[in-house]
Amino acid sequence: MISNRCLGTEQSEIRKIFNMATENSINLGIGEPDFDTPKNIVEAAKTALLNGKTHYSPNAGILELTNAISEKLKKDNNLDVPRNNIITTCGASEALMLSLFTLVNKNEEVLIPDPGFVSYKGLTELSEGKVIPVNLDDKFKIDLESLKNNISKKTKCIILNSPSNPTGSVITKEEIKGVCEIAGDNNITVISDEIYEKIIYGKKHYSAMEFTDNSIVINGFSKAYSMTGWRIGYLAVNENFDKKYNLIENMMKIHQYGFACATSFAQYGAFEALTGDQKSVFEMVLEFEKRRNLIYTGLKDIFNVQKPEGAFYIFPDVSEYGNGMEVATKLIKNNILCVPGSAFGKQGENRVRFSYATKYEDIEKAIEIMKNVLL
Ligand SMILES: Cc1ncc(COP(=O)(O)O)c(C=O)c1O
Missing domain, CATH: 3.40.640.10 (Type I PLP-dependent aspartate aminotransferase-like (Major domain))
Incomplete structure (x- = not known):
């Protein structure tokens, strides 16, 4: 019934992992900014709708x-x-x-x-x-x-x-x-x-x-x-x-x-x-940079990690504690949502992806939990 095109394609691993999340999970898994769309943009779309x-x-x-x-x-x-x-x-x-x-x-x-x-x-x-x-x-x-x-x-x-x-x-x-x-x-x-x-x-x-x-x-x-x-x-x-x-x-x-x-x-x-005004982009990037510094400083005490230069992800080597899937599963069970590196290819097997597009305080909490769980 189903085309070879679909049969030859695997579903993303990420969804399966997210199904393990609970209400208390700190979300370091999701790949989207946690900010609202800037007001001037929302207003422009509203005006377009009304017109x-x-x-x-x-x-x-x-x-x-x-x-x-x-x-x-x-x-x-x-x-x-x-x-x-x-x-x-x-x-x-x-x-x-x-x-x-x-x-x-x-x-x-x-x-x-x-x-x-x-x-x-x-x-x-x-x-x-x-x-x-x-x-x-x-x-x-x-x-x-x-x-x-x-x-x-x-x-x-x-x-x-x-x-x-x-x-x-x-x-x-x-x-x-x-x-x-x-x-x-x-x-x-x-x-x-x-x-x-x-x-x-x-x-x-x-x-x-x-x-x-x-x-x-x-x-x-x-x-x-x-x-x-x-x-x-x-x-x-x-x-x-x-x-x-x-x-x-x-x-x-x-x-x-x-x-x-x-x-x-x-x-x-x-x-x-x-x-329009690009101020909100500038402010958002500044905030991401603060979070990047926080998560990098925290994770480098735990993992072997490269300092990110852009986007809002950090991708440490976690092999000291198991492979990426084992470590991600352990962290998810301890309420930290993250993605095993294997979702991004074979070279990611010993890594975990954390997104820092989440509140500063939540990143602080997540680092504390990781230190308690892993160290
Ligand atoms: C590298 C990369 N390209 C493309 C996309 C898709 O973006 P869009 O929301 O514009 O479809 C994403 C979304 O996560 C991404 O990370």
């Missing part, structure tokens, strides 16, 4: 928003992407789906970071492609030699994610340049997931599109503007790349038939997010 912006929008999104995204890409990332090369999507999730479904044929290979965000594997499997993990080293860096060794005639694309979920690492200019050069030499498309771009601590974010034409930028509003439930994201295709292969036209087939458009009134909120 009858409740109908289908153009497939690629309202003109104002795709224009604003094009300007944002110029201002923040020094990229020239015309409005017509941008599609507004139902979250970065849809943007990832459009990219993979448009590019990948059955059994073609997709290089994904291991450890990496769960959807990369799931969406590659749903597109009937083959996942080829690119193992990150202990410092969460891509080894360019082993990347080259993983390339075959069937390699179609590579997914990059900086700042990273689950590692919190930020790719350097040299690293991203190196990966893009290898991709360019082998006609591999770089799908660059930049959703945590704004949540970065004292480092500079580089977009892959600065270094290769064969690239698609994925971004969205969920994380930087605390808008996870709004379901608004976007993708931008390099202009030369699109001219050569008509990516946007082909992506639009999936977007049109599958989604029609992103929610119209939410798009007005997203427009306000990009063009």
